[in-house]
Amino acid sequence: MSGFATQFKSNAQRVTGDLKHRDLIQSALRKYDVVRTKTASTFQDWQAARRTASSIKWDAINHLDKHLEQLVGKLEARGTVVHWASTGVQARKIILDIIAEKKARSIIKSKAMTAEEIHLNEAMEKAGYEVVESDLGEFIVQLRKEPPYHIVFPAMHLSRDDISELFTKELGSAPTREPEELTMIARRVLRSKYITADIGITGANFAIAETGMISITENEGNARLTAALPRTMITLVGIEKVLPRLGDLALFLPMLATAGTGQALTCYNSMYGGPRQADECDGPDEWHVVLLDNHRTELLANAEQRDALHCIRCGACLNVCPIYKNIGGHTYGTTYQGPIGSVITPHLRGLQNWKHLSFASSLCGACTETCPVKIDLHHHLLQNRRNAAAEKPVWWEKIAFKGFAFVANRRWAWRWGIRIGSWLQPLHPLVKGTRLDPMRPWTKTREFPPLAKETFKDYWKKRNDRA
Amino acid sequence: MTERENILGRVREALRNPAPAPGAHDALHPTGATAGQPVSRWLPKVGQSYEERLALFKSNAEGLKAVFHLVKNQPEMVACLETIRDAEGWKRVASHQGQLTDAVVTELNLPVMLTDAGYDVNLLEQSDVGITECDALIAQTGSVLVTSRSAGGRALSVLPPHHVVLARKEQLLADLPEAFELLTKRYGTSYPSFISFITGPSRTGDIERILVLGAHGPKKLTIICF
């Protein structure tokens, strides 16, 4: 077991036993479920929408080179500076170089999972720059010095009292139980940051090849301000964010909102096509778009799992995942949590170290059922398991399953196996729950049923003998 | 070799292996049937007549806590604006040059900062209201479509605490597909660098999933239409 797997299990042990946490997350996600179901039902045909979205993303990813070339050509034609980064290290260097060149003092950031992925904030802070997260949830977890709990709702795990305490401690504000007041505190603090920031850094939800635009989806308005006020704007975008046509957004914007938060549309969906143009009165003088690979081309080469790149980062799979609901976002220890995180993290960070996330699933399939672009998520977890075992067999498991096959394939061995088991079972209470108990993973929390004195096959044989 | 060549090279190499067709894994719900159908067939219904669509826009916008005033003519639009001005005690107004805004905003008898030739951000931040025109109103979602060209830049409609939109009845579109068609038709040879679909006042649910308006963008969105 890798160190990450050990850490995962230990965190899972702690969080699954935290009933207060369980109630908080279960009730938050139950509410989401109700709203999402209601909004999806307003579609004339949600399933047809999913199928269409799946086809469009298939086209986007399976012609990625063509679309990327068109995207970049269109962006550059209007003065955008496009950078290509094969690795996170390169992306960080590109961004830090821009910041240094601008002699920036203050940087404001809107939500970007790719920035989390490459640990951009840490790199900027280490280089001595002040970076402020403008999204309220990200702002909160930044103050708490912890990673986001959920890719869409970074502070889902915190109560209003947690946040009030945090603001009092870090911002010196008066304690309050009102979410409205807490939001206004953050708004006031961040207002001045927008106006004084030299650099605004954003992520991207979609990259439109046909017109050379980056589409950003949000509710708060912080991304719009990040893209409007600072003199220099930097946008970090994974190469898989591509959509072929502008008109594709007519489907993807409402689907992202519906699946992500249960809204028909989020408050602001903005498309950026360049830095401030000659006839425009505001916007950044310079816009840098950094295209990030960081193992995406490796996942692309895996034709079986390529559709994992169709992901639009809506978070719906997290919201319906019973594992996520019980272990929470931090337990994963990765940038991307939940089912999509379990599928892609082995590709981003290494299979052997992260295969445990693929095993920590009952393969219930709720994720695959809900994914708006029909990624075959839970089957990818099975494929990760198979690939991990093929790459580095777990020898005792192989031997155990070979032994099991030996027994299962022979009537006499099976019959005797059960018979011996049922003789030994009365002795089980002697070791039950102790370290000597072979059933300990089960019996720690559950009773195990008695093996039948007369098995089905015994009954069937008797019946046939009688006949 | 540049990184561009590296990455594109890897992409091309990767795509030599064909992927299964979309939805191939889902035998229970195969993909085929949807091919070639317009997306508006799957999106929420929008009604057939103009009246239905106008009613849908109003109900959607109000559901989002935006305020929608349908007035008969330009003088009524001015009167409506004056009422809000008095109710909220506006001192400073920000706006942009435009056919509607030119005519209407001057009637308020307040100092108006126009963004068109550039502006002082601090003054914009201190404005009580940003009054803009728009490209379209979208019935399906209760959204207002703006661009840097139709709404005085990127910040005017998002920095002041109240965003007022002046619209014409003819600007009502049925749904999102129509909105994107409009953008292509109107700007296809030279898009503005900023396009935005505004759907209600700014909001957040980041604190215990409780809805709070006015997170960073405007707390109030008013649409006046004649």
Place this chain on the structure above:
Amino acid sequence: MNVTLFIPCFIDSIYPRVGISMVRILEKLGHRVEVPMELNCCGQPGFNSGCWAEARLVAEKVVARLRNAEVVVIASGSCGAMLKVFYKELFAGTPLEADAKVLSTKCYEFSDFLVSKLGVTDLGARFPHKVTFHDGCHGLRELGIKQPPRQLLAKVQGLELVEMSEAETCCGFGGTFAAKFPMISTAMGEVKCASACDTKADYIVSNDASCLMHIQGLIDRQGKPIRTISLAEVLASE
């Protein structure tokens, strides 16, 4: 019809009454039932663990033995999904690929067989209790089975069905998952039990006895006021 009954390992060794109930029902409907005595497992444990070669050692026998079956009825959703859906993946690119595809067309989970293939919903059963139904994930999502169990339960005399809010939420068994990640498995089971108990039903019914094994294990350990029973047993009750 000649019905070949596939009896999963845990039905044979722990819940034979599920299999016995199925036999009674099918014979009452006038079908001939045969049980291949040499088949003891579908191979899912190895398959789910990523040990596909070892899983094939078991699954090969199943595919070979069932080649000539007219129709195969499986006593659980998870084994049903294994035979009907996953064998095609497991044997892809091997000599048994074609056989696996043919087998898939002949496989039915029990409730699906009764309702979709035989068109039968009323078995003359009587079970005068308040029950709630747990949808086993494999049956629900891999095989698309949602209505058949409910259509069957609707015809059981005296039975009152109350749906629980978490009917479709995974119970946490997941095969080897229950042993590899017991703390998560247990938490999921507790959520399921709590939702079931909220309905005030006397019984949790399911078409997947492996789920029930896990849920009953928690009920017994924690002393919850509810019991589990398989769908087959309910349908065979008089």
